[in-house]
Amino acid sequence: MNILNNLAKSTALAAIIFWSIIIAVEDINLTAFPFIVISLIPICICCTVMILGTIYPVFWITSNKKITNQKVFKLYFPYYAILLFFICLYGIILSCYEVLVVSFFISTYITSCQSWIWFSKEKKA
Amino acid sequence: MKHTTLIITSILFGILFYNKSIGLNLAIFSLITTLFLVIHNFQKFTNNKIRLLTIVYLTTAVFVFIHNSSLSIIINLITLFTLVGTVAEDKTSIYIAWINGLYSSIAGTFHRNFEKTTEDKESSKINKTETLQRIKLFIIPALFITLFILLYKDGNPMFNDIISKIKFDFVDFPWILFCVLGYFFFSNIIKPFRVEPATSKDISLKNTLQNSDKYSEEILKKEKQLGATLLGFLNVLIIFYIVTDILFLLSNTIKTAPELSNQVHSGINTLIVSIIIAILVILYFFRGDLNFYSNNKPLKKLTYIWIVLNIILIILVATKNQNYISTFGLTYKRIGVHIYILLTFIGLITTLIKVAKIKNLLFLFRYNTKIAFIILLFLSTFNWDSIITKYNISTAKTFDLNYLIKLSKRNALTLYQYKTHLNLTSIEKNRIDQKHQDYIKKIENSSWQELSYESFKIKNEYSK
Numbered sequence: 001m002n003i004l005n006n007l008a009k010s011t012a013l014a015a016i017i018f019w020s021i022i023i024a025v026e027d028i029n030l031t032a033f034p035f036i037v038i039s040l041i042p043i044c045i046c047c048t049v050m051i052l053g054t055i056y057p058v059f060w061i062t063s064n065k066k067i068t069n070q071k072v073f074k075l076y077f078p079y080y081a082i083l084l085f086f087i088c089l090y091g092i093i094l095s096c097y098e099v100l101v102v103s104f105f106i107s108t109y110i111t112s113c114q115s116w117i118w119f120s121k122e123k124k125a
Numbered sequence: 126m127k128h129t130t131l132i133i134t135s136i137l138f139g140i141l142f143y144n145k146s147i148g149l150n151l152a153i154f155s156l157i158t159t160l161f162l163v164i165h166n167f168q169k170f171t172n173n174k175i176r177l178l179t180i181v182y183l184t185t186a187v188f189v190f191i192h193n194s195s196l197s198i199i200i201n202l203i204t205l206f207t208l209v210g211t212v213a214e215d216k217t218s219i220y221i222a223w224i225n226g227l228y229s230s231i232a233g234t235f236h237r238n239f240e241k242t243t244e245d246k247e248s249s250k251i252n253k254t255e256t257l258q259r260i261k262l263f264i265i266p267a268l269f270i271t272l273f274i275l276l277y278k279d280g281n282p283m284f285n286d287i288i289s290k291i292k293f294d295f296v297d298f299p300w301i302l303f304c305v306l307g308y309f310f311f312s313n314i315i316k317p318f319r320v321e322p323a324t325s326k327d328i329s330l331k332n333t334l335q336n337s338d339k340y341s342e343e344i345l346k347k348e349k350q351l352g353a354t355l356l357g358f359l360n361v362l363i364i365f366y367i368v369t370d371i372l373f374l375l376s377n378t379i380k381t382a383p384e385l386s387n388q389v390h391s392g393i394n395t396l397i398v399s400i401i402i403a404i405l406v407i408l409y410f411f412r413g414d415l416n417f418y419s420n421n422k423p424l425k426k427l428t429y430i431w432i433v434l435n436i437i438l439i440i441l442v443a444t445k446n447q448n449y450i451s452t453f454g455l456t457y458k459r460i461g462v463h464i465y466i467l468l469t470f471i472g473l474i475t476t477l478i479k480v481a482k483i484k485n486l487l488f489l490f491r492y493n494t495k496i497a498f499i500i501l502l503f504l505s506t507f508n509w510d511s512i513i514t515k516y517n518i519s520t521a522k523t524f525d526l527n528y529l530i531k532l533s534k535r536n537a538l539t540l541y542q543y544k545t546h547l548n549l550t551s552i553e554k555n556r557i558d559q560k561h562q563d564y565i566k567k568i569e570n571s572s573w574q575e576l577s578y579e580s581f582k583i584k585n586e587y588s589k
Contacts, residue, residue, distance in 0.1 A: 021302060023298075024298035024299060024301065024302050025298065025299050025302070070239075073239055074321055075321075075322075077232075077235075077236075077239075078224070078228045078232070078236075078320040081228065081231060081232040081235070082224070082227055082228060082231065082232075085231045085232070113232055113235040114235065116235070116239075117235060117238055117239050120239060121239075
């Protein structure tokens with residue numbers, strides 16, 4: 001499985017979603033640009049933890065069984081998406097809709113779901 | 126067509142919900158969602174089950190507008206998931222419909238993206254080129270226009286004045302983000318999905334038990350003896366408990382609220398443990414071939430007696446709870462106890478049907494979930510805050526005024542109307558007046574999206 005490729009794409013996607021929401025809601029000027037660039041490091045760490053900790057193990061455990069990645073997606077993704085959705089929703093409600101937290105959880109949810117699709121569309125070696 | 130409806134509904138979503146609390150907007154949203162589902166799944170709406178669910182969903186929307194309570198909002202959302210799930214597959218149990226509905230509503234777009242075949246990929250490539258061309262047509266002229274405006278501004282002061290007057294303050298980016306959220310939701314439910322293999326497995330599983338043909342008469346005879354002995358002793362014990370409980374109820378020695386509260390709660394605890402054990406025992410003995418054993422009639426009779434005795438236990442706890450309510454007033458917890466008692470009663474009746482008609486465990490899950498959902502639906506049609514307030518003031522012997530004042534604003538009017546019937550201190554009167562004033566102020570400041578039936582009437586009265 002091409003983990004590095006998935007991580008790179010996920011980091012880019014997460015960063016775009018995270019900053020798009022913040023820029024749309026808060027007044028941010030050009031001086032914030034260096035922070036946006038630096039933020040790629042924590043975003044990449046979050047994506048790595050999320051993907052290697054929750055998505056990759058599912059594909060790795062099932063890699064020895066004779067089931068395709070598409071089948072793995074159909075079997076486990078619905079429950080993963082439902083669970084993650086409620087965790088993110090709970091986090092958003094707990095933060096009293098703080099923009100930074102809302103942005104974090106929305107990007108987490110979308111990136112994780114998209115990451116599942118990228119993994120599932122890869123062919124097994 | 127698909128994109129047009131998606132864009133229209135997402136804009137409406139933004140108009141209805143952005144920076145607004147729940148009220149009329151959720152009712153209108155339910156109507157829009159129904160229309161959207163009908164447009165994109167017209168064939169499915171010829172099914173009577175889906176039609177009935179649509180009517181139920183729209184009815185819950187009406188009750189959101191009338192009562193605007195948390196329960197009515199939650200029920201409206203659950204019914205939405207049920208409807209979406211039933212559109213995905215109409216022959217499943219209600220809990221599978223919930224999973225299908227929830228999954229389609231939150232991750233339908235991702236699933237669609239995953240299911241795209243190679244043919245779709247080719248057509249999407251063509252679409253992508255067209256979209257790219259459209260973007261080019263918009264972005265390149267926009268860039269050049271901006272550049273030339275900046276150049277001409279320096280060259281002509283009059284042109285500069287006119288251009289400076291153009292503001293883009295009307296563009297509200299958070300609102301646009303909200304519309305994107307609406308777009309995401311509606312594109313998720315456009316063609317609801319089935320969660321597999323849960324859906325197909327659920328469809329294939331029947332409610333009745335099958336005879337295995339391999340059972341030994343000897344083992345079944347021993348199992349029947351064990352069951353009959355166990356249920357026999359349990360029946361004797363429960364009869365003894367019920368008799369003492371009735372004597373205790375008739376003696377009516379409890380006078381204080383904590384004593385009665387303690388009685389009701391310990392009664393409920395007994396009931397919970399008793400019913401759980403009762404159902405587990407029944408499910409264990411009637412899990413398989415004992416249902417088809419020719420000599421199982423004594424065990425079945427003992428089971429029916431055990432269920433009936435548990436129902437009597439339920440009635441006793443309900444009586445205690447009702448005594449508690451009539452003496453110390455209604456509260457949400459006390460209503461909750463009554464609801465729990467009702468659900469337990471239904472659980473026992475379905476267990477009785479399971480034994481009598483040789484049904485399996487799935488039958489219990491399917492019917493109990495469905496009945497619990499219907500009961501919650503029914504309960505969401507009442508304004509409980511107002512009912513609690515009216516009952517406590519007019520019927521209960523004593524009640525906690527502080528509790529009534531602390532309830533949501535939906536009882537503000539009732540409390541204000543009834544305050545003349547009560548012997549209140551000036552502080553208590555002020556608190557009721559303050560609650561009423563806050564409620565009226567909130568209604569006056571609310572937009573049309575946030576209105577409920579009551580606030581709509583009040584707003585009309587004040588505008589006259």
